Amino acid sequence: MVDAGRNGADGDAPTRPDDSARAGLAGVAARVPARSAAVLRERSRRLRATWGLAVQAGLAAALSWVVVHDVLHVSQPVFAPISAVSTLAASVGQRLRRTVELIIGVTVGVLIGDLLLVVIGTGWWQLALIVVLAIVVALFLSGSAAVVIQAGATAVLIATLTPSVRDLEIPRFVDALVGGAVALLVTAVLLPLNPLRVLNRAARPALDLLSAQLDATAGALAEREVAPARTALVELRQNKDELKALVEATQGAREASILSPVHWHQRHGPVGRYAQAAEPIDRAMRNSGTLIRRAVTLIEDGEPIPEPMPTAVAGLAEAVRLLKRQFAAGDEPRRARDQALRAVCAAGDAYREGVGFSGAVVVAQVRTTVSDLLVATGLSQEDANHLVRRAFGELTPPIRGRRG
Template sequence: MPARQGVSATFAFLRKRSRIGLRRSSGSVVTALQMTVCAVGAYAFAEEVLGHEGPLFAATSSMIALGFSRDPRLRRVLEVALGCTLGIAVGDVLLTFFGTGLWQAALVLFASILLARFLDSGTIFTMQLGLQSLLVVLLPAPDGGPFTRSLDAIVGGLFALLITMLLPRDPRHEPKTDVRGLLGELSDVLRESAAALRNSDSTRAWHALVRARASQSRLDSLTTSMRSAEEVARISPAYRRHRDELGSLRRAVGFIDLAIRNSRVFSRRLTSVINHAAMSDEAVSALSQALDDAADGVDVLSRALSGQDSTERGLNLRQARIELADVAIQLHPGPLHIKRLEGEGLVLLLRPLVVDLLEATGLSHEDASGYLPRL
């Protein structure tokens, strides 16, 4: 019996890993194709046009420059291209003066790392400069002379830049995927807060707070993908037309960030309110329903900001604006049947959260806050 359970668990693990691996591979087809075209193209150019024999540094520098990192692509490409080129050049210079050997390799590596740290704080730049200079000293010199490899690295870097400009992935894909995930987390936080209030479950309210805090990693990922997308849209002729859309998305992301921060404060306060039984049944029902309605509005906002079709996106933005405005106009202790100070504090915390979400739909602060009833 234990052996059968072990085999079953192993097969379940392998199935899960296979599904994850297949999904990861299918999502990397375009990038893999770009890297292949870039590396082979750089190698062929250095070999056929420049006449270099076995220009491996042209292929490796271009392939490393593209990579699978989520860092801004233009910065990464420039860091790697310059790091590779400068590292090979440093190695070639020191090779010319000191020759090859282990102590020469140690000297080159030490000097290259210090030079890289002097020029730039990026870890990618430092690693590439040090690695390439070390390889130059350890590998035999090519027939074309010591600086042939430096020219190969320049070719690889230029090909990586060319691929980044002319054949980029759609820059909107990653930030829109990240926005959908982030707003999904915010919607879950609001729904869990509503359920915690409805069931007088302070533990569940604490779980909502933990979830809201854990969303910071998604927000950091979104910030990175937004920077990368804007860089690609700036330099790529194919996607320059999306700059306004990405600018609007960046503006919305700023307000979503504020809404998530407010959700953390709200969830933390909700735990205390539940523990002190500070609200009547009528108030609990009204406020929990407002939270559920706000979560519904967040779901519509998610579809709007992550959608590709401009017409559908506009319709969803208007729908999100309507649903969130309906929540905003209720946020007064009177309509929510709240009579004690603790409950009033919850309403005061929820008001700026809903205003932030309304601003994420494209409203100005004055128009968004105008939906709130006067206190």
């Protein structure tokens, strides 16, 4: 008699532990190439996004060395290239500020170091006191980490090298000034960033994330399946990196369009409009999170879901996609506005057909998110609210006795 517990229902040979182990190893081995390819793609994307920064840093370091060594005749122009690279290492959009902080920090370090050396002389405890006071003064004047670091580092140089190197103070200040100025020259004139490209690269992940999760929520509402809506809520909550990149990109675009003569004409065009969109897009993502959370509750509680409700959420997702495409093209986002208002119309229809408590919140969040998107397209908050109210239609309460 065949033992089914040992040989299986069909009489096959029993599965041995080493067979399971080999199968597990085979699965892991099969996943390794896919993971490696994903890592390679991510690193390639990162390289494409930052290779321009590497070229800018190399050019700025070389030019600052030439200016200080060949024009100003400083024999060892070490600090000018360091200052140039330090300025360029700052986030895009903060380089002008970094240059000012660099000069302030060096000035504080030079002044504190010189004054104290005259009074207390040199030595290990003098070095400690000079660095402490330089950092305290820098914190009092600015509080910026860059100013504090430069003040402390310069104070160390002054306290340790002044006894053996004469007239160190003026070259250190000149190096900081030349390095920062050359870095700005490179970014503004010689190798300027394209502000529209910077914005597109940063906004694409944020807007793709928003539209994808709204689409998933629309599908969840249409099918009355709560799992996709829960997943969408989790995914949308993990948007901090995307929003941070977008905010930094708007700062960089403003800086590039102000500093670079090549892009001056874009300050009040696509770049200006795009740069002003970061805050309302942030609000739209937060309001969409509320929308999705209430959609989860709506499905769980078994509330009525009028047919126009999923249509409204899907229309909102399409408006986000249109906004992304029209921003990328530098076009006036009229189609995105029209699509957003169509989503509001559908939300109004859903409300008048009859919704429950959470359904009313979903409808309200469609209105609020559309208002945010309209502001992102360049409309004032007042005009956006007016268009949303007009598109939504009458606030007729649901008829008692009807579904919902």
